[in-house]
Structure formats: C-alpha cells, structure tokens
Amino acid sequence: MTKSILLVGVGGQGTILASKLLTTGLMEAGYDVKMSEIHGMSQRGGSVSSQVRYGEKVCSPVIEIGGADILVSFEKMEALRWLEYLKPEGKIVYNNYRMDSMPVLTGKAEYKEKEIEAELERLDATILNAADKAVELGNAKVMNIILLGALVKSMELDNIDWETIIRDNVKEKFIDININAFNEGKNLVSEEAMSVN
Numbered sequence: 001m002t003k004s005i006l007l008v009g010v011g012g013q014g015t016i017l018a019s020k021l022l023t024t025g026l027m028e029a030g031y032d033v034k035m036s037e038i039h040g041m042s043q044r045g046g047s048v049s050s051q052v053r054y055g056e057k058v059c060s061p062v063i064e065i066g067g068a069d070i071l072v073s074f075e076k077m078e079a080l081r082w083l084e085y086l087k088p089e090g091k092i093v094y095n096n097y098r099m100d101s102m103p104v105l106t107g108k109a110e111y112k113e114k115e116i117e118a119e120l121e122r123l124d125a126t127i128l129n130a131a132d133k134a135v136e137l138g139n140a141k142v143m144n145i146i147l148l149g150a151l152v153k154s155m156e157l158d159n160i161d162w163e164t165i166i167r168d169n170v171k172e173k174f175i176d177i178n179i180n181a182f183n184e185g186k187n188l189v190s191e192e193a194m195s196v197n
Helices: 015-028 076-081 113-121 130-137 140-154 162-169 172-196
Strands: 003-010 032-038 047-055 068-073 086-095 125-128
Touching (some): 015 032, 015 140, 068 076, 068 140, 125 172, 130 172
Parallel strands (some): 003 068, 086 125
Antiparallel strands (some): 032 047
C-alpha cells in the first residue's frame, strides 16, 4: 500500500533537505519511493512543497487533492494553504511558526494569524514549536530536522537507521546537532501524544 507525505514550507526553511533525507531513508529501507518538488519562488520567501510517496510499487510521484496521509508544514499559513491535499483521516504536523512570504512583505497580502490559528486548532493536528527548540539546541537552522524527526515518529518509521542517513548526508561539523534535532522532533511528538491521553 502506498503512503503519501506532503512537506510544505517557505523558501529557506530546509523543506527540500528534509524531504531528501526522508527519501534516502525510505529507499534504504527497501521501499519504492517517488519524490517531486515544487520550489516556487523559494529564494524569495515563496511557497515550497515536496511530495514523497512510498510503498511496494509507486506509479506516480504526484499526490492528488485529498490523497496525503500526512501533511508536515514548516510554517502555519502553509498548513492552511495545502490542507485540501490531506485525506479526511490524514494527520497534520505543523510548526507553530510565522514566516512572511513575499506578498505579505510587499503589502500585497495580509497575514491573518488569528484566523489561521483558529482554523488549524479545529483540526486533529500535532502542533510543534520547532523553531524555539532549534534555538534551544544552538542552531535555528535545524528546525527542519526537528520536523523530520516528528514526521518519522508520526508515521511510525522508527525502524530505519536515520542516524546513519543523517551522518552520510550532512556536513561533518553539523552531524551531532542534526542527530540531536532529529531525536528532539521524535520526543516532541511523544510528549504531544502523552499530553492528549
């Protein structure tokens, strides 16, 4: 059975790196994996999405509307923007983080934070403060790896050797902090689950 993961964010958040690590791990675990990326205006704070589909045999890399098993959003407005792609029973993991896109920065669009939060609170979502946790760890840029850890835990993909995947694909001086970030992301999902029960 094919599973579909949609990762979304704003240019500069590391969405593509997280999806590449995810794809590498799934392939090494023996899954057939297809990935497609839409960069948009990623260099200018535009919307970025990456679609990862895995299973025994995956025919298409594209997730159709209503087809994602999980939506992982690196920024809260992006969670709302891509919501129609989620299955009715799908999971949402979103980063409680605001990053203004170019239309907001130039005044062509308004960031309606209260409306976005009200809409997302109605959903069965795991809300993470990955940006704060990344700063606590000592590097704001590992926010994406925290979210990757949260995704892995949410999708029950713990049986893959993620530590080796990170070691093999991250610059040597950043290996330890990325492994710590990944484990923090997994822990945040566990804490979230415990607080609900």
